[in-house]
Amino acid sequence: MNIDLPENFTMYDERKRKKLAWIEDGILKIKIEASFRKTMYELTYELKGRNNCFYCKKDFNDDKMTLDHMIPQERGGPTITNNLVPSCHECNSKKSNMTTEQFLKYKELTQEGKKEYYKNFKRYVNYMKENELLELPPNWLSKKKVTEIIVRFDFSQEYKKSKYRKIEKFYKEYGHFPKPILVDKYGFLLDGFISLMYAKDHNIRKIPVMVLENVEVIQQKI
Ligand SMILES: [Zn+2]
Structure with missing residues (x-):
């Protein structure tokens, strides 16, 4: 999208x-x-x-x-x-x-x-x-599964434990993630680090993804 x-x-x-x-x-x-x-x-x-x-x-x-x-x-x-x-x-x-x-x-x-x-x-x-229903316009979510997109991000970055626990609580209660992760056109992670972290820790492969086709992260420091 x-x-x-x-x-x-x-x-x-x-x-x-x-x-x-x-x-x-x-x-x-x-x-x-x-x-x-x-x-x-x-x-x-x-x-x-x-x-x-x-x-x-x-x-x-x-x-x-x-x-x-x-x-x-x-x-x-x-x-x-x-x-x-x-x-x-x-x-x-x-x-x-x-x-x-x-x-x-x-x-x-x-x-x-x-x-x-x-x-x-x-x-x-x-x-x-x-019922695992996300209330987003259907064309916002990518049809690709997260495993088909190479999501690039840095696992070593700092994050708040309280945010992690919030995601954990939601996932345990409802069996899915509360919101999609966002990646740029090349799969670079823009938002949803904690969800991805939780998915990695628990080997969860089903994560809703939004690919922002008109966004590009510039990685090199100019
Ligand atoms: Zn007002």
């Missing part, structure tokens, strides 16, 4: 000494030392603005805006431009773990209707988890 990209974009390091990410011929080039998440945030602001809340349409200052995952992270939503919208704190916290579509419906309901909707919604989320 391709992520949404603006026509022009350049992200520098803090001292503006070197480029960390840029767009060239429609491909996002991202240096190995750049944070993928931060790059996605900056790209989203570039595409969708910094000041206007997608949900209540009010204008805010920079610091009042967050980025909301349209499909929430705990329901498999990746941190990519296609899945992010600027949102104020209030709307983001009210939306909680609903999708954008569900939240827009919910907003229109009466107080009584909201209670009922929320009860059904919680049941629905559990059903999806228990």
Whole structure:
């Protein structure tokens, strides 16, 4: 799949000494030392603005805006431009773990209707988890299995044990991973290190993968 990209974009390091990410011929080039998440945030602001809340349409200052995952992270939503919208704190916290579509419906309901909707919604989320259903558009996930893609990444990097335990808990309870791992067009890992680590430790071969065809990690330090 391709992520949404603006026509022009350049992200520098803090001292503006070197480029960390840029767009060239429609491909996002991202240096190995750049944070993928931060790059996605900056790209989203570039595409969708910094000041206007997608949900209540009010204008805010920079610091009042967050980025909301349209499909929430705990329901498999990746941190990519296609899945992010600027949102104020209030709307983001009210939306909680609903999708954008569900939240827009919910907003229109009466107080009584909201209670009922929320009860059904919680049941629905559990059903999806228990049945190994990821709620992503079908064309986002790669048809290739993770074993068919050479996933390149560094196993020796540091990670938080608490994050590992969270994945472990989810996997033990539901028998699958909560979200796909993300790789660039050449199989370089962009997100999902902990899931991959857990899969390696337990010899699990079934991991959902998203291949971002218009993203390329630049490995050499220029
Ligand atoms: Zn808002």
